[in-house]
Amino acid sequence: MASRLANMTVGGDRPSKKDNNFDSAFLPNGISQSEAAKMLNVSERMVRTVKAIEREAPERLGEINSGKETATKIYKLIKRAEPPAEPLPLPLGIYNVIYADPPWKYDFSETTTREIENQYSTMSLDEIKAIPIPADENSVLFLWATAPKLLEAIEVMQAWGYQYKSNAVWDKKIIGLGYWFRGQHELLLVGTKGHFSPPAQELRISSVIESKRTKHSKKPDLIYETLEKMFPAGKFLEMFARDSRDKWTSWGNEC
DSSP states (O other), rough: OOOOTTOOOTSSSOOOOOHHHHSSSSSSSSSOOOHHHHHSSSOOOHHHHHHHHHHHHGHHHHHHTTTOOHHHHHHHHHHHSSSSOOOOOOSSSSSEEEHHHHHHHOSOOOOGGGSSGGGGBBOHHHHHOOOOOEEEEEEEEEEEEEEGHHHHHHHHEEEEEEEEEEEEOOOOOOOOSSSSSSSOEEEEEEEEEEEEOOOOOOGGGOOOEEEOOSTTOOOOTTTHHHHHHHOOOOOEEEESSSSOTTTTEESSSSS
C-alpha cells in the first residue's frame, strides 16, 4: 500500500525529500524506530508520528495514503480530540510550603513534536487558577514560570491567594529554542499568604540557581533540598509532581 505523505512536517524541520517519498504498508513491527527509519528511508520523527496515528486512529491512515491530509494535521486533530483526564483528588491536610510547576498550555508550536502535549498533559490558565490549593492561611508558594508565562504565573499566584514577593532565576546551562531570545532560564516566583517569614539569613541562597538542564521540564533537585533547609519545620506540598519524595506530599498525575 503506497503512502504518499506529501508535505509531512515532523519534528521541527522542513519536510525532507526522504519524508516526502515515504512508501510502506505502514511501519514494520518488532524493530526499533531508528531501524524502521533506515529501512523505509525516512526520519525517525516521521516514524514516531505515523506510528502514533496507526495506534490511535488507524481508520485515518487512508487519508494519508490518498494525500487528502498530512500526517501532521491528523496527529494534531487526534490530540485535540482526546477526552480530558479525570481530576485527581487533592491531598488531605493543610500545608505551609507549596511548590508548584504548572503544566502551562502554549498557544503556538511550529511542529507537532515540539508541542508540550507530546511530553505531558497541559492545563489552561483558568483550569490552573481554579485548583483549590490545600494551603495554610499563613504559607509560602514557590511557583515555576517560563519567560512567556510570567504574567499568567502572577495571575495564578493571585488566584491561589498569594502576594508576589520575589523571584530567582534558574540558569539551565544549555541554550534552548525561542522567538525573541533562545531560552536558557526559568523563573521561580515566591509569594506569601497571611504572615509567613522569610528564611533565616544564613539559609538564603543566591537568586541565580546554576544547574544543568536534564530531561524535559525536570527542575533541579537542589530546590527541594534548599526548601527543606530553609523551612525545617515546614509541611511540604508539591503540586503537579512527577515523583514522590520523603518529607513531601506529592500531587500530580505522573506520581
